[in-house]
Amino acid sequence: MSIVRVALDVPIPELFDYSAEQALAPGTRVVVPFGSRTRVGVVVETVAESSIPLGRIRPITQVLTDTPSLAPDWIALARFTARYYQRPLGEVILNALPPRLRRPKLLAESGASPNGIALTETGASAPMRGTVRTSILATLRARQPQLRQHLEALGATGASVIRALLHDGLVAEVVMDESAQCELSTPAIIPSPPWDGPTLTDAQQSAVQAVDASRGAFNAHVLFGVTGSGKTEVYLHLARTTLARGESVLVLVPEISLTPQLEQIFISRFSKQAVAVMHSARAEGERASAWIAAQNGVSRLILGTRLAVFAPLQKIGLIIVDEEHDPSLKQQDGVRYSARDLAVFRAREAACPIVLGSATPSLETYSNACAGRYRLLRLPERARAGALLPTIRTVDMRTPSAMQADGLSPVAIAALGERLRRQEQSLVFLNRRGYAPVLGCSACGWVADCERCAAHLVVHLAERRLRCHHCGYGGGVPRACPSCGNVDLTPFGRGTQRLEVALQKLFPEARILRIDSDTTRARGRFTEMIESIHAGSVDILLGTQILAKGHDFPKLTLVVTLNTDAALMAADYRAPERLFAQLQQVAGRAGRASLPGEVLIQTRYPDHPLFRSLISGDYLGFADRQLAEREGAGFPPAISEAVLRAESLEIADAITHLGQAVQLAPQDDLITIYDPVPMSLARLAGWSRAHVLVQSPERRTLQAFLAEWSARLYAARSPRGVRWHIDVDPLEF
DNA sequence: AGCACGCCGACT
DNA sequence: GTCGGCGTGCTC
Numbered sequence: 001m002s003i004v005r006v007a008l009d010v011p012i013p014e015l016f017d018y019s020a021e022q023a024l025a026p027g028t029r030v031v032v033p034f035g036s037r038t039r040v041g042v043v044v045e046t047v048a049e050s051s052i053p054l055g056r057i058r059p060i061t062q063v064l065t066d067t068p069s070l071a072p073d074w075i076a077l078a079r080f081t082a083r084y085y086q087r088p089l090g091e092v093i094l095n096a097l098p099p100r101l102r103r104p105k106l107l108a109e110s111g112a113s114p115n116g117i118a119l120t121e122t123g124a125s126a127p128m129r130g131t132v133r134t135s136i137l138a139t140l141r142a143r144q145p146q147l148r149q150h151l152e153a154l155g156a157t158g159a160s161v162i163r164a165l166l167h168d169g170l171v172a173e174v175v176m177d178e179s180a181q182c183e184l185s186t187p188a189i190i191p192s193p194p195w196d197g198p199t200l201t202d203a204q205q206s207a208v209q210a211v212d213a214s215r216g217a218f219n220a221h222v223l224f225g226v227t228g229s230g231k232t233e234v235y236l237h238l239a240r241t242t243l244a245r246g247e248s249v250l251v252l253v254p255e256i257s258l259t260p261q262l263e264q265i266f267i268s269r270f271s272k273q274a275v276a277v278m279h280s281a282r283a284e285g286e287r288a289s290a291w292i293a294a295q296n297g298v299s300r301l302i303l304g305t306r307l308a309v310f311a312p313l314q315k316i317g318l319i320i321v322d323e324e325h326d327p328s329l330k331q332q333d334g335v336r337y338s339a340r341d342l343a344v345f346r347a348r349e350a351a352c353p354i355v356l357g358s359a360t361p362s363l364e365t366y367s368n369a370c371a372g373r374y375r376l377l378r379l380p381e382r383a384r385a386g387a388l389l390p391t392i393r394t395v396d397m398r399t400p401s402a403m404q405a406d407g408l409s410p411v412a413i414a415a416l417g418e419r420l421r422r423q424e425q426s427l428v429f430l431n432r433r434g435y436a437p438v439l440g441c442s443a444c445g446w447v448a449d450c451e452r453c454a455a456h457l458v459v460h461l462a463e464r465r466l467r468c469h470h471c472g473y474g475g476g477v478p479r480a481c482p483s484c485g486n487v488d489l490t491p492f493g494r495g496t497q498r499l500e501v502a503l504q505k506l507f508p509e510a511r512i513l514r515i516d517s518d519t520t521r522a523r524g525r526f527t528e529m530i531e532s533i534h535a536g537s538v539d540i541l542l543g544t545q546i547l548a549k550g551h552d553f554p555k556l557t558l559v560v561t562l563n564t565d566a567a568l569m570a571a572d573y574r575a576p577e578r579l580f581a582q583l584q585q586v587a588g589r590a591g592r593a594s595l596p597g598e599v600l601i602q603t604r605y606p607d608h609p610l611f612r613s614l615i616s617g618d619y620l621g622f623a624d625r626q627l628a629e630r631e632g633a634g635f636p637p638a639i640s641e642a643v644l645r646a647e648s649l650e651i652a653d654a655i656t657h658l659g660q661a662v663q664l665a666p667q668d669d670l671i672t673i674y675d676p677v678p679m680s681l682a683r684l685a686g687w688s689r690a691h692v693l694v695q696s697p698e699r700r701t702l703q704a705f706l707a708e709w710s711a712r713l714y715a716a717r718s719p720r721g722v723r724w725h726i727d728v729d730p731l732e733f
Numbered sequence: 734a735g736c737a738c739g740c741c742g743a744c745t
Numbered sequence: 746g747t748c749g750g751c752g753t754g755c756t757c
Binding site: 037 | 734735736737
């Protein structure tokens with residue numbers, strides 16, 4: 001009889017002791033009774049004694065043998081995540097598993113699945129046919145007895161050769177000999193397909209060499225290059241050399257919308273079965289099989305969004321984080337981890353190189369490069385011969401004539417007209433969907449607000465609806481002002497819908513395509529739209545953020561950006577960094593083929609230093625100034641921060657709770673605790689939100705402080721109706 | 734977080 | 746007389 005310590009997904013920062021018939025390997029999934037319920041947990045260690053009275057220790061219900069146990073380095077990653085982000089280990093571990101592995105069922109019992117493995121007899125005595133789920137594949141190698149059981153359950157008697165057919169066509173062979181010993185062999189995956197990549201430029205070549213030369217130890221490289229400079233080709237080469245060494249590769253990207261193209265490139269260069277794709281939009285069965293394919297080494301190249309940082313890879317030889325500056329690499333609820341930072345931790349533990357790619361590296365990453373901790377690798381020009389960087393210039397919107405035509409300046413209109421004549425494509429970028437961001441009454445000042453958020457409702461004219469862009473709350477457009485009865489309600493400001501109307505009026509002949517999350521909601525619409533752009537059946541593209549990333553439109557030669565100044569004036573100290581990244585990214589859409597591109601930035605601050613750096617292509621100069629400013633003002637990365645956030649129905653309750661929490665905070669000279677304040681979006685989906693900012697010049701000191709503080713906060717019961725969490729390295733204020 | 738146990742109001 | 750409100754406390 002052994003005592004096993006089990007991590008469970010409960011908001012209690014403790015492990016729970018259970019008895020087991022034998023010692024279980026750390027990382028084993030188990031089903032346990034918990035109160036009156038049954039839950040899946042993961043064994044973290046087996047111990048001789050428990051501090052819990054023996055009478056209270058209950059036995060494990062079931063050991064889940066359908067997957068191999070999680071590796072020690074994986075558990076170490078989870079432990080680090082739990083410690084750094086101040087969350088219970090069980091919450092971290094269970095949330096990192098794909099949904100099917102969190103349920104108290106064997107995968108084989110999860111019902112029919114297209115991801116099953118069909119086992120068919122190929123040359124043995126006993127007639128045998130049957131379907132075994134993906135679960136088996138994972139047990140095949142590590143667990144001889146279970147494999148035999150599975151096979152015997154299918155009627156195999158020994159001396160059988162069984163072919164395991166994975167859903168994607170990969171064939172593996174299971175050989176069971178006379179003495180019922182089983183062996184699985186998977187066909188060699190790399191290097192098998194011919195390498196048909198383009199020849200590398202000198203800059204790409206030296207980047208590849210720098211990373212290759214740094215193998216065998218932890219080394220962080222910042223791959224700094226604008227859109228079109230060929231970062232992807234560098235990734236592909238490095239992936240190839242890593243796979244050839246028998247090691248695996250982890251590639252993280254910020255958005256799901258970026259994975260389809262990258263996925264296609266990786267699959268075409270390697271093979272379908274070599275690549276496992278992980279993101280939350282995939283079907284549960286697919287998520288489970290991708291997980292298992294990574295765990296058993298069938299897929300050695302994992303491509304995914306932030307959640308893929310927890311992929312259970314064997315023998316990691318290289319980690320790539322593309323667009324490492326992108327805020328969506330940080331999880332914004334639950335366990336609030338930064339996939340980029342955890343990727344760096346993983347690379348360090350695995351003693352392998354990591355490549356952080358970006359045209360606009362985050363200031364955190366850049367300051368590490370300046371300090372010599374990371375190595376800066378530059379890809380200075382566009383990789384394609386003849387392709388030029390676009391010409392960027394500002395358009396002064398302070399002149400009266402500039403404000404006509406729904407926000408489009410005469411300069412922009414002329415440039416758009418010119419592209420129409422030349423039969424080239426244009427992109428108008430406005431990062432605000434809907435018709436108008438505000439509906440108001442000009443007679444009494446009433447404004448349509450969300451009932452559940454501290455935000456205005458956005459007018460969506462096509463659907464004749466008002467919608468909250470934060471919580472999704474919707475309502476009809478009122479016929480008259482609910483406050484004074486005035487029937488003349490005015491939409492204030494501009495969104496993409498309104499701009500579309502204005503553009504169509506200006507250019508009746510033009511084929512205009514609006515791309516935002518409203519027009520691309522239907523499955524497959526986005527891909528269709530991208531195809532129609534490539535086919536040349538669009539003249540003017542108009543859209544939000546969605547358009548800014550990763551797409552290459554050869555006929556596009558003009559980009560116009562609208563409403564740029566809001567971000568310039570924002571209170572958030574990260575706003576300039578984000579604006580630069582966004583403009584750099586959207587500018588990169590122009591002139592990628594042989595046609596030169598032009599970018600027009602409409603602004604009332606045409607001489608702003610940010611634009612000057614953007615125009616001269618001097619991101620590092622901009623970053624140097626930002627770093628100096630942050631240092632002067634005491635902001636990250638010069639210092640470390642965390643927030644304690646509280647949410648309740650009434651803002652006062654959240655603030656009161658935070659005040660009490662501050663009373664519990666340990667005293668430390670190197671810790672600054674600010675006053676509780678409402679968040680900038682003070683109410684969201686019915687919850688009023690406030691927080692306390694905590695800063696320290698030393699990350700270690702902040703960590704130690706947070707550990708002690710959160711222990712005290714967990715111990716003190718939080719009042720009913722108030723929920724709280726700690727956000728380490730927060731992005732949202 | 735769930736979920737049980739527990740002690741006070743309006744109903745068949 | 747009991748169904749049910751959610752306050753408080755526990756989960757190995």
